[in-house]
Amino acid sequence: MERTETAGAGELSVPGALLDGVPRQRLRAGTGVGADAVSGADAASGAAEVADPGAGSVEAVVPVPVVQEVAVRAFPRVWRLLPTPTGTPFTFWYAVLLAVTSYVADNADPAWVDSVLQASSTDVTHLVQAPVLVLVASALWVAGGLGSPFAAVFLLVLTALERRIGALRTALVFLAGHVVATLATELPVGFAVLVGRLPDTSLHRLDYGISFGVAASLGAVTGLLRPWIRWPVLVLFGGMLLQDLVNLTDPVSNWGHLIALGVGVGTWRWVRRWSAESTEALRRTALRGPALPTAS
Incomplete structure (x- = not known):
């Protein structure tokens, strides 16, 4: 079975099905997982507003990764x-x-x-x-x-x-x-x-x-x-x-x-x-997204 997550660019695949007893995921670079997931409103807009205490009422917009729905593939290609x-x-x-x-x-x-x-x-x-x-x-x-x-x-x-x-x-x-x-x-x-x-x-x-x-x-x-x-x-x-x-x-x-x-x-x-080791290397590569800009 393959699981598919779509977001960002650059697709990496990890075969699943019978091997290792654990279904593998198809991840895209920059995709957030688990604690990196954002709320529905923020996910829809692809950005979150972060208050800058040094700028008074000025708010900085920081883009966050978007997590879309996971499509489950019953059989590998x-x-x-x-x-x-x-x-x-x-x-x-x-x-x-x-x-x-x-x-x-x-x-x-x-x-x-x-x-x-x-x-x-x-x-x-x-x-x-x-x-x-x-x-x-x-x-x-x-x-x-x-x-x-x-x-x-x-x-x-x-x-x-x-x-x-x-x-x-x-x-x-x-x-x-x-x-x-x-x-x-x-x-x-x-x-x-x-x-x-x-x-x-x-x-x-x-x-x-x-x-x-x-x-x-x-x-x-x-x-x-x-x-x-x-x-x-x-x-x-x-x-x-x-x-x-x-x-x-x-x-x-x-x-x-x-x-x-x-x-x-x-x-x-x-x-x-x-x-x-190979699976972990692919996972790290897939989850490594661009660095988030910081508020000035």
Whole structure:
């Protein structure tokens, strides 16, 4: 739910609805709140008369902020569910990049695409040879293309998270899930090969995509949801990941998704603090109006 107050100029918005369990307000700079509210007569005129004891009967007119009625919006604007270049730059431009790489993967020469994906794979061999490069390269592709469910989840979840904690912090959460889940799944594979429990071919496997980062971001954003929606989302998503693990569709990736989700849940403390700081900064900016002139 969004609440809207109108007065003055310069509009700032704070998304509300399910996040943080507290409806957010759309405030305009210079809007008075609470003790700054004026009486009906003064609010209508936008000014209050203040007697100047040093000027005898002369009165000074001091303008005061005007507080108008609050319009309640039952649902957030649909466009706020999707990324925008100014509101959510990290999610927006990352989505553009993924759209480009997905188009290339669908239309370029299959042999060339296969070689590029192999080079971007975060398998043990590539992690030993060029860990930073391969971790970045693997996150430039969407496994399954734009039709993958993770592509839709990417747009919705990262947009919601970035609107609450900012671009850099959202990138940090995404990167933490991507890196931690990758290392937590590939390093045991390397150790198992070293002790002879797995064949050498396990060192070369095709593993790329954004799914670990998306799982971590979803886990993080649930910390901002109200409890009645937070736990069903976690149970539903976690149940799907567990089902994949039971079916042994891809044990390494399945474990990675669960680990990434745990990484996201583990960031709740910081995500909530960052969200509160961001909300307070927006509120202070919205309520900071022009200085009132003093009587001479």
